[in-house]
Amino acid sequence: MCKGLSSLPASCLERAKGMRVKLTHLADKQEWSLHHKHRILENKAHLDLESLLCSKIGQRAFRGFLQSEFSEENLEFWLSCEEYKTTPAGLQGVKAQTIYTRFIHPGAPQEVNLDAETREAVLRALEEPNSDLFHKAQQHAYNLMAKDSYRRFLRSPHCFEALRAH
Numbered sequence: 001m002c003k004g005l006s007s008l009p010a011s012c013l014e015r016a017k018g019m020r021v022k023l024t025h026l027a028d029k030q031e032w033s034l035h036h037k038h039r040i041l042e043n044k045a046h047l048d049l050e051s052l053l054c055s056k057i058g059q060r061a062f063r064g065f066l067q068s069e070f071s072e073e074n075l076e077f078w079l080s081c082e083e084y085k086t087t088p089a090g091l092q093g094v095k096a097q098t099i100y101t102r103f104i105h106p107g108a109p110q111e112v113n114l115d116a117e118t119r120e121a122v123l124r125a126l127e128e129p130n131s132d133l134f135h136k137a138q139q140h141a142y143n144l145m146a147k148d149s150y151r152r153f154l155r156s157p158h159c160f161e162a163l164r165a166h
């Protein structure tokens with residue numbers, strides 16, 4: 001024990017130890033609270049991505065951010081899938097092939113990062129296209145944006161500019 005503390009009465013030392021335990025507990029609680037708040041913000045951000053994608057100003061700001069990172073393929077794919085859902089049945093085959101060639105085919109100009117299983121499922125479904133053909137692949141691209149690029153976007157000047165414009 002250091003010289004200064006040895007001269008203190010035992011009751012003071014016991015109270016100091018008790019305070020240290022309480023402060024440690026409080027620090028742990030505060031760390032948990034910050035972690036919990038972070039999780040809530042992550043979930044809120046995930047929900048807000050949908051609002052962003054429904055807004056022309058939001059899409060423009062998010063696209064600008066993604067272009068600055070050379071990673072706009074997920075957004076472009078997601079938007080193409082949304083447009084595809086409203087394509088008349090007679091045109092779905094041609095439109096589906098265009099989307100596949102542009103985004104899904106290995107080596108595509110704007111290839112999205114899909115697992116092999118999803119890629120193969122889309123390829124098989126091209127034989128008999130329907131409005132849900134790209135559903136799983138689109139959801140995968142959405143999740144990638146929500147978990148990765150959207151979080152970075154929230155801290156970017158593009159986001160602040162969009163908020164000012166809105």
